[in-house]
Amino acid sequence: MKENILTFENVKLIYHTVRGETVATEGLSFTVEEGEFVAIIGPSGCGKSTLLSLAAGLLSPSEGKVVRRGSVGYMLQRDELFAWRTVERNILLPLEIGKKLTPAMREEARALAEKYGLKDFLGSYPTELSGGMRQRAALIRTLAAAPDILLLDEPFSALDYQTRLNVTKDVANIIRRENKTALLITHDISEAISLADRVIVLTGRPARVAHVHTLDFGENDPLKRRENKQFSVWFELLWKELNA
Amino acid sequence: MKNRVKNFSEEHALWLKKRSFRLAAVQAVRIGILLVLLLFWELSTRLGWADPFLVSSPSRIFSTIGSLYREGTLFYHIGVTLAETLIGFAAAVALGYAIALLLWWSDLLRRVAEPYIVVLNALPKIALGPLIIIWCGTGSKAIVFMTILVGIIVVIMHMLSAFMQTDENKLLLLRSMGANKRQILTKLVIPSTRAAFISMLKVAVGMSWIGSIMGEYIVSRAGLGYLIVYGGQVFKLDLVMTATVLLCLLAAAMYFLVVLLEKILVKNTKN
Numbered sequence A: 001m002k003e004n005i006l007t008f009e010n011v012k013l014i015y016h017t018v019r020g021e022t023v024a025t026e027g028l029s030f031t032v033e034e035g036e037f038v039a040i041i042g043p044s045g046c047g048k049s050t051l052l053s054l055a056a057g058l059l060s061p062s063e064g065k066v067v068r069r070g071s072v073g074y075m076l077q078r079d080e081l082f083a084w085r086t087v088e089r090n091i092l093l094p095l096e097i098g099k100k101l102t103p104a105m106r107e108e109a110r111a112l113a114e115k116y117g118l119k120d121f122l123g124s125y126p127t128e129l130s131g132g133m134r135q136r137a138a139l140i141r142t143l144a145a146a147p148d149i150l151l152l153d154e155p156f157s158a159l160d161y162q163t164r165l166n167v168t169k170d171v172a173n174i175i176r177r178e179n180k181t182a183l184l185i186t187h188d189i190s191e192a193i194s195l196a197d198r199v200i201v202l203t204g205r206p207a208r209v210a211h212v213h214t215l216d217f218g219e220n221d222p223l224k225r226r227e228n229k230q231f232s233v234w235f236e237l238l239w240k241e242l243n244a
Numbered sequence B: 001m002k003n004r005v006k007n008f009s010e011e012h013a014l015w016l017k018k019r020s021f022r023l024a025a026v027q028a029v030r031i032g033i034l035l036v037l038l039l040f041w042e043l044s045t046r047l048g049w050a051d052p053f054l055v056s057s058p059s060r061i062f063s064t065i066g067s068l069y070r071e072g073t074l075f076y077h078i079g080v081t082l083a084e085t086l087i088g089f090a091a092a093v094a095l096g097y098a099i100a101l102l103l104w105w106s107d108l109l110r111r112v113a114e115p116y117i118v119v120l121n122a123l124p125k126i127a128l129g130p131l132i133i134i135w136c137g138t139g140s141k142a143i144v145f146m147t148i149l150v151g152i153i154v155v156i157m158h159m160l161s162a163f164m165q166t167d168e169n170k171l172l173l174l175r176s177m178g179a180n181k182r183q184i185l186t187k188l189v190i191p192s193t194r195a196a197f198i199s200m201l202k203v204a205v206g207m208s209w210i211g212s213i214m215g216e217y218i219v220s221r222a223g224l225g226y227l228i229v230y231g232g233q234v235f236k237l238d239l240v241m242t243a244t245v246l247l248c249l250l251a252a253a254m255y256f257l258v259v260l261l262e263k264i265l266v267k268n269t270k271n
């Protein structure tokens, strides 16, 4: 049996502002197993980003427990590459921060970049890259510190449709090949179906788990999944659950 | 740009040509306006439309510079004012930057300091003239002090607001990597505010000239501000105009140095 990397147990989180308090999540429970790719979908503003901040340990729950084994790598909607650093120095940033910039780790990060098509751009600045390449660079930066779980907050939603399909495919392949555990937040149902092993549907605010589905495509290529007959069946079901 | 095409289309060549022509035209008009103004000024005093005793003239300014030079005091006065301004400028920028960092670092300190900064900003610094004379005497020390006083608040406010506008998502990202506050400062806050640093320098250049000349108005026995005050008191308008023109030249030179620094420093900060 595989171990749980991330466990949420009856988690409640309240945001406090002068105007009042907002309960972002309440009674939220789920787990993510090692090596699993979990997608979370939910209505807009229901508390998805909050959930990731909790998972990363940037917020502590007001009630309940968040247990995580290992380190996290965070990836956001926009690539958030630092414009004043070259692509290479962007990729090395997490190692720099974690004081893990050994020659071996540096070599590994460079190898990762070369393997995934950024070899010729290591010395370039982010403004010289296309949107898709920037997002790939952001993923490699996330992977550089060898995190135990990837937290992805709508990492493709800023890209145009064509780029998005390609980058989604790239990113999925990279994550699968590197055997990473991933928790993906999205409001795009088809993205969730084409990528995940398991989909968790959240309720509106305060977010809690409404449904959990294990996807049994027997196929991990997102584009092939989209062509599968099962795809539209899943889509319809999730669409209904999301709009219930 | 990496792969810029070497062979332009004809249209592009034409566009480049037009562009350089337009730049040259703007430059020519700028210089032309200056020449016409100078010429008009000179002629109006020669033809008796205006009294050179009241408005001076380019040629009189020129000969005043010449006589100051022969007396050996030209570079002395310029040097005094320049030194006061530069020292005050450097101190205001360094101190102001450090204080802004401190206020960014500590939420409590920032909140406590806020009303004081607002009041100090609104206060006309010249009101402190008498106090400064009592504290620092009537030498260059008082003038440098005045220069710092005029500049520092602007530096603090400018930099603090830039520091506070650091991108929330980038902060989140660094925190998720486990960055501590010092790392956030050195890896994100300082490098991402380089453009704001330059624009602050530009404002501070102006402020430090205001400070040093104001200081020389109140105290001092040397410097361009002193020449202006002295020239006004003894009704030597040539001297007043000469010192003013020299000030213009120095301020412009300092501003262009900052622009040069900008070219070197701000290459890849835009996002």
Ligand SMILES: Nc1ncnc2c1ncn2[C@@H]1O[C@H](COP(=O)(O)OP(=O)(O)OP(=O)(O)O)[C@@H](O)[C@H]1O
Pocket: A015, A016, A017, A022, A024, A043, A044, A045, A046, A047, A048, A049, A050, A051, A187, A205
């Ligand atoms: N720092 C904060 N202070 C106060 N309230 C907040 C804060 N951050 C989020 N909220 C509130 O908590 C709720 C959940 O926000 P969250 O960003 O987690 O939602 P989301 O599901 O990620 O939304 P979206 O789909 O727009 O990305 C929202 O109602 C939001 O207004």
Ligand SMILES: [Mg+2]
Pocket: A048, A049, A050
């Ligand atoms: Mg969100």
